[in-house]
Amino acid sequence: MNDFTPLRIDIVSDVVCPWCVIGYHQLAKASGETGIGIDVHWHPFELNSNMVQEGENLREHLAAKYGTTLEGSIKARARLTEMGAALGFEFNYADDMRMVNTFRAHQLIDWAEDQGRAHDMKLALFAAFFTRREDLNNVDVLADVAASIGLDRDTARAMLDGGERAESVREKERFWTSRGVTGVPAMIFNRQHLVTGAQGEDNYANILKQLQTAQAV
Template sequence: MSRQIRIDFVSDVVCPWCVIGYHQLAKATRETGIGIEVHWHPFELNSGMAEEGENLREHLAAKYGTTLEGSIKARARLAEMGAALGFTFNYADDMRMVNTFRAHQLIDWAEDQGRAHDMKLALFAAFFTRRENLNDISVLADSAEGVGLDCAAALAILESGGRVEAVRQKEQFWTSRGVTGVPAMIFERRHLVTGAQGEENYARILQQLVDAQTA
């Protein structure tokens, strides 16, 4: 039996295409029977975001020039794609974009306990499905408790800033290696794949890597 394929997944918890990309990848591994070992790494789409955040639609208009019509179409497309993959995008007009540095600190802490993957997926759902504020440490601590981690310990690590330097170093590691946008997946530490490529393409990549193992 071949070993699992390592995937270093650089992403942000407020990136919808990171959600889509992960679930496409997960579907590909289910359909091919090829195991994967996902390692999550931090990336901030909006590192300079103000504490109170911004209205999501206004933020996208200012940052990318997204029109109202374009926003409506994009949200409908994401909702449709997400539903087909078993994920719910629950957009609303008052939804806000927030800074995610604290969320990444929480994931980093959860990694020590073998729960980074669960924490990452929980935060995807917290933001996109339940529209929770991922810059609020009480919301983050509750999310940690939801995946079986200690709520008080999560709150303490976020309040202390004990993971600040570790997360900054990890962010710098990936940006220094050319990762400027997400999702970015590095297969077997060698092959960079950017964007959500679709389950068929991921299945093909996984099969090629397995074939290379046995060649």
């Protein structure tokens, strides 16, 4: 990395959003290839804020919400799996995979942020859901994820049971939706430039170069 101050990037996303996984890893790869440092801050967004606590079969959920056909679902999963593998991330889709309520997962990230571990927690939750197909609405599963990155399992579980981070997450969700964020990933570069969707390594590299050039002026 060079001597420039890392570029701040705020990423609004959900932990069950595959394009958020792809977009982040494309961005990280662009950062590594250009040598331009990035300082990532994650913010909550729920793709399915009214999701029932028991969740829904993922394929059935996508069919009902987006009209995705069986053939379309199979192709989309294959494409994501291939793209993820090229970026070093394993998507491990299965027919019995479930879409889950993510409000508790966002509370866990919010709690981890106080300990400087929000980024690690976010990436760990991506892997828990997409690679290991774990239920991110399950308090025990979430506590295990916290422990996997070195945070105290019992403290994490007590926080989730008590819901003490619920209002903090709701407030942050309202903040971003009030500013026009309706889909994810939504990346805000240097608190000014909004870029939506997974843009690819080349596009991210160009954005980083342009912002670094502007920073040097």
